[in-house]
Amino acid sequence: MKALWLTNSFQRRKEQTIRRALEGYEETLTKSPNDPTALEGAAVSLVELGEYQKASDLLEKLVKVIPDKAEAYRLLGEVKFELKDYDGSSSSYRNSLSSSDSIDFDVLRGLTNSLVAAKKPDQAVEVILSCRRKLSEKRQTRQPDLEAANENGAQESRDIDPIQVDLLLGKAYSDWGHISDAVTVYDNLIAEHPEDFRGYLAKGAILKQNGKAGDAERMFIQAKFFAPEAAKALVDIYAQR
Template sequence: MDIAFEERLEAVRRSALEQKKAEEIKDFGPIDYDAPVESEKKTIGVGAKIGVGVVVLGFGLVFALGDFLPSGSDGPNEGTTVVDKKLSDEEKKTLQTRLKQYEATLSISPKDTTALEGASVTLAELGDYTRAVSLLQELSKEKPSDPDVFRLLGEVKYELKDYEGSVAAYRSSEKLFKNINFEVLRGLTNALLAAKKPDEAVKFLLTSREQLNSGKLNAADGIPDNIMDSESQEVDSIQVDLLLGKAYSDWGHVNDAVSVYNQLISTHPEDFRGYLAKGIILKENGNNGDAERMFIQARFFAPEKAKAHVDRYARK
């Protein structure tokens, strides 16, 4: 056993765990269109972000807004819009070297969880999702109580278009998280919609929204709530409502979707996303005049860097 390599693995793991909470708050919170894009977040393997707990698939720049809008708003690829990562030759070499190190450890200790974790993430970063799934399934046997393992498995299966498998993995992750986790919420919703189960997505989101609202009421009343903590408090209620509207839209319940957007606009009149989502669904259903008014409102309230996105949806 290479002791030095094992020490490096352990150091990376400790670093990942220490960063986990801060990364989740930063990555899973409300979309900040004015925040600068950090180049190091385009790849996972190049930095120290190795553990599955700090990995969010997309493995590149993710245009997250498309996850929350009615399905008719999707671009050519439909569903979640992911910009394919473009690794430089140096980055590929770094990842491949790291993978060989993990594989060397696994050849000696096939159940080494740190090596399984590192190898699966690195394979996914390299785009080898099939092998990543295989290792994540092995890792789930060794760490059956780790929700992040199943969350990442759900994301990788989604990339492979195994939507039923993705749903199953996300459901396992959901059960293991003590509270509502935003990436599981979004991932399971999109997997259910891709699997043509919008009714289940609606039911799941309504339950989640009720749980979130219950936690906020308890906090406002000063009632200790052992069920809800900072993890679920970080979930953006606007994004939950946008997902719910999208699920209703996919289900063909247009009036219910519009009702969700109306409530969103009433509650958050200065947030552009409610206007944009309502404009899209109105336009899809032939109400171009009202849709145009929604797009004008959306553009007015949108952050400067989001105005071009609003214009793109308005022109479709």
């Protein structure tokens, strides 16, 4: 009972802090309606308070007044998803991708989820495949520079994890009902990264969902063998579902 009271008390104090910050941002906006810092701060505060429509209105305004729009569009995509405006969400995520020279995995995942929620999994697959091609081309273009940098002892810059992208692609195929295509993605992932547990885990999960318990169990055994200690419990959860 005491723990519950402490939790509620903490939540009330947190909400009060957010509302005070919101009041400050709103005061700034009365004087400078297009102040980007105040617009973003107020929008984030409103999201934390669950007032998504008001946050959406501010973010719509924010993307019109700042030059670097990628992050604002990402936030707008998240908010519109919460409002169940999946077409608006996917449009915002697309704008975020096109506003940046790099591919942000959180944006790609958000766009995928929005398209699937809008019952457009085919478009989700198309977007992920396009991003995969871009990442592959970028790696090939950068390879000579990376080799030279490594020779000089320079630190290699990091792109998003290609394994995460492939896992997302497999899930999109699965959501589309193209189970064999999803399994093929996971098979290729296992072949290319045989010591990474995630390919085995994803394949095991989809096989189990489709009634192939024996084949799934073999995948889970492999996944647990290669999984780091901290991830073994996750494998068990999927295996026991």
